[in-house]
Amino acid sequence: MSLLQIQDPKKNRLEVVVGIDFGTTNSCIAFSDDAKPFVLGGDQKLLPSVLSFDEGKWQVGKARGISIASIKRILGKSYDQIMASDAIDPKLKEIISHKDGTLKIKVDGKYFEPIYLASLIFSELKKIAERHLKQEIKKAVVSVPAYFDDRQKSAIKQAANMVGLDVIRLIQEPTAAGFAYGIQYKDTKGQYLVYDLGGGTFDVSLLNIQGKVIQVIAVSGDDMLGGDDIDHAVGKHLDISLKTAKKLKELVSPSKDATVDKTKLTWEEYEKIAAPIIEKTIKLTSSVVGLSNNLRGIILVGGSSKSPLIKKMLSKFEVEILEGIDPDRAVALGAALQAENLSRAKSHILIDVLPLSLGIEVMGGLNDKVIMKNTPIPTCVKRNFTTYADNQYAIKFRIIQGEREFAKDCREVGFFELSGLSPMPAGLPKVEVNFMIDADGLLYINASESISGVNKELVVEMQNLNQDVTDILQESFEKAEEDLNARILKEQILKAEDLISKVHKILHKLSKDHDLGTFIQRLQDAIESEDTKRIKEAYETLEAKFTPICLDHFNNQISKLLQNTKISKFD
Template sequence: MSEVILGIDLGTTHSAVGVVESGFPILLANESGKRIMPSAVWFGEDEVEVGEKALRRRGVDPVVTSVKRLMGRKLHEVEDFPLECTRGEGGGVRVLGRSPEEVSAEILRELKRIAEWRLETEVHKAVITVPAYFNEGQRAATKRAGELAGLEVVRIINEPTAAALAYGLDRLDDRSRVAVYDFGGGTFDLSILEMQDGVFQVLSTHGDTRLGGDDLDVALWQWVAEKCGLPAEPGPRELAEAERVKRALSDRSEEVFRLPFAESGNVELAVSREDFERIAAPILERTMACCKRALSDADLTVEELDAVVLVGGSTRIPAVRDRVERLFGRSPDLSQHPDEAIALGATIQAGVMSGAMRQVVLLDVTPLSLGIETFGGLMNVLIPRNTTIPCKAGEMFTNAVAGQRSMKIRVLQGEREMARDNWPLGDFEVAFETAEKGRARVGVQFRIDESGLLEVLARDVATGVDTVVEIDSAAVDVDDDRVEQMVSESVEHAFDDMAERIFTEARLKAEELLKAVDAVMAQGDGLVTDEEAAEIRRLSASVEEAMEKGEPNPLKAAVQALDQATEGVAARLVEKAMEESLMKKLGD
């Protein structure tokens, strides 16, 4: 009998757990018969309540909801969270005195309890879903939450990829390209996948880890607050009522926003569906920008897609479905349960890993390039974006100056040419014996596992000593508002970035070449003829002038001209060195 591995959708608003039984993926219901559990946690003095029980306490006691928005974040990155957040270890976040991982662990612990109650056996392993655009720190935080709940997280899987697995399970013999529009409570992703003969390959993905139904709730409250002269900053009561009205407007053309005992008395305001659609329009347009970028990255047009699958609770909103239909030119596929598809896909992947299902293979991608900073502040990419994972890649680096005793490996994520414009994921030092410039060698290898987690290995070639670092949230300080902008910024600044890279590379070579030229000219031992010396001085002046002007292409051309002019001198220097070495050996 294969080992049981759970499939878990750890959602912003709702969560669910499933397992493969007799070759079929099923979601497990709690004692009330509900397969979907609110991602809500209440902390008492000696007890914890999760799900519906926790929500019943909202309005009386603080209840943590949407904690997924805090995962892997720093305190200064947190915006619009309904409960007060305080500074945690390493600049992280704490809410009600607990880390986001600890709160999420309570949700996972309850899902684990439901599974063990239904299956009548202990369970220790799980596949957990995350938004496709979760960074390394957020993925690592999700894994730690699972471990705190007593689960070995055998794989992290992207949510839209999980939804595509659920969609494509009965289409394994077909070849099709599918866009999965995943608009949940706290995050948005658009992924494009190709399915053929049971192989699911992600072609591209784009999204925003701070864009979801919660933002619609905040926007609706701010509209009501403006109409009624109330503070724009919402609390838990305001957000709960905004969510209720939002849901009601998916079925009705008008709903009354009721908030008794507000600061200025009881609030009663009629909200029409048209009002809500105007409020929601700017947020929906942000999802459209992500869709267009994912299509561009996959090098596909909307006509080349076979289906557009909607998942996530926010896709129940009629305005969302209408906007998707207008962009993609076809009616969206509504065959998947908005709240259950991701959990079902995670369950399928868990079944594949446990051996309970064998006909599916999943090939995911990394959404952004990964690399290290090199001399001169350049970004050296080791793993380009949209590389199929798992994967690994490496490169050899040398010391930039003589006498150097260590090398700082600074790990970066992003699409810009200069290191400063990308996100720092972490750094560490690799020590080695001092050597002449370019003689010490350090091999750097990046490895991304099936869950998208990054491991960096640096090896001192001389000693064979390895330094291995796993990237986690303590090393991540990334403003996720820039996630959706990174690729578009790389396009917007492409010419400027490339010009700066060309200039920097040319400047580094120029500085090295000018030093070598000065050393040769100072020797005065007949290696350089008067004619050569005059030409070299002229070209050296051209290089220095181009450096001062800061123009990339003229500097590159000047360096190439000086390099060519010194080729003969360099050859004579090598011959002289070889002769001296030979004479020394003969003398010995």
């Protein structure tokens, strides 16, 4: 009699990892099998990112009772940032409070944290996937705007974690869309630009797609610019509700005017209202296009990119505009492909980049850039530092992001202190600092000093970020020459002050007088004048006078040490 081998079908079932596009206006969840991604859900398959509080309960996807839209726009933002931003819905600002120093939203006398509200959207997406795939979903790849910082990325991960989703990877939204095109359209090879205009954010990425390898070359964007801004502008111009303004925006076209609830919007009116907002995205796009040596096409992503006006304004780049994948679903499909790639050992390779340079504040308040903007990630960079004063027992590290030459003009990411150093002369301690950025774009720092044996992991204390990334890049470009001249001056001053300190230290040890006072004073006067040329000349003069004295001093010291020492001792 033959034996039957009985197996539990659940035991051999591959773990399902989904891809999630957590959007400002709509959210979407997808799954990929055998490199064939598809969106999960009902007929619509897009979940409006709207939360409603009705009869004491929160509901997702429908605007009724007290409703909240665009929750993504305030994740990771400070109270002051939100209140100062024109991009945040005034109605949302009215219910935001700063209770007990924590940002919360007050609804019906109760307080809710933004991360909790975002988690409700993730919960609904998780339910959609579980209903469709008929099994529990525990892991996901989640998309984020290219210009979200660590604080915002962490908020999205926390929101997903709250409903039992382990985020195995964060993927930049335009990168995910490019991934979808690269895998699904085999003839999509070469350099492509992804233009991603969502409801609340704008991202643009330059990708090099070569078969199974997709490399991000450069990114730009604005995390407070999106289609919602056009809705607000239309609503303000016509003095109508946002809901009506949005419908008018979606219906109007060059061939026909739009009418909703007896309110009419002509194409000419729409162009005048929307063009200034879209022009901001075109400027950012131009900066990235300039980095391409052979642009093949532009991939449209995000529901707001469907506007005929955007296609018209993008035509200036004279390349093909690709719409083979629905712009509303491209990001979710790409995230699903990456989920399959990571969970089932596929051979596709995705190489992302760092959107802003990462640096550390050094002597004189200068920005010592450690990892440069557009460096492929994940990456790890090692740098060595030392002390500038004798018997220094601790070193404070201030980690910054930005392109400016001085730390004060960059935004602070975090700081920590490496303490417990053994008393040593300045310059002797050897502090090794490892900067590690993972595939999610999250930062980890480890610092150690070999002689003292002390070690410290960075615990980032995120600070309020009061500038948009776009402003940071624009300001760094405008101030580039001024900053460079200021840096050269500061470095000259630091170098001159160090020489004066060394001269005083050596002269103090000598019994014989050396008349260097005039040259020292001349260098000090040059420092006060802040004249780079004058400082350089005075420095070189003092250095020329001091070098023979210094060499003579060290030769005498060595002679004393070697006196009465037999040569055989060195054998």
